[in-house]
Amino acid sequence: MTVIYTLIPLSIILLIFAIWAFRWAVKTKQFDDLDRSGRDFLFDDDDELHRRAIEKDRGRKRDDA
Template sequence: MTSLYLLIPLSLLLLALAVWAFFWAVSNDQFDDLDSPAHRILFDDDLAAPPSRRRAKAPAERDEPRR
């Protein structure tokens, strides 16, 4: 029974801390947009790879052995 005198105020303190943390998170926009970061990885990048500036070599100019 004497442990209840310690545990009840301790649980109320932890409850108050959890409520404060929740309202702090809401006021600092932590729950503003939960879906976009998870879906952002699925979208392709808008920037395309730059085209190569070297022109393709003709088959005679390549460094391959002749057959």
């Protein structure tokens, strides 16, 4: 049973890590808007159409100047 003297301190180190991770998540606002987070992954970060539209827009502005 001497194994518990290794494993339990190890689990406490993991616990400290888990608490640190949770605090980090709270601080970085991960828990601020639970209504939204559940759906965010459904949307594309990089929308091809949008990117092209912005580039076109920038190009136009450059032409104006």
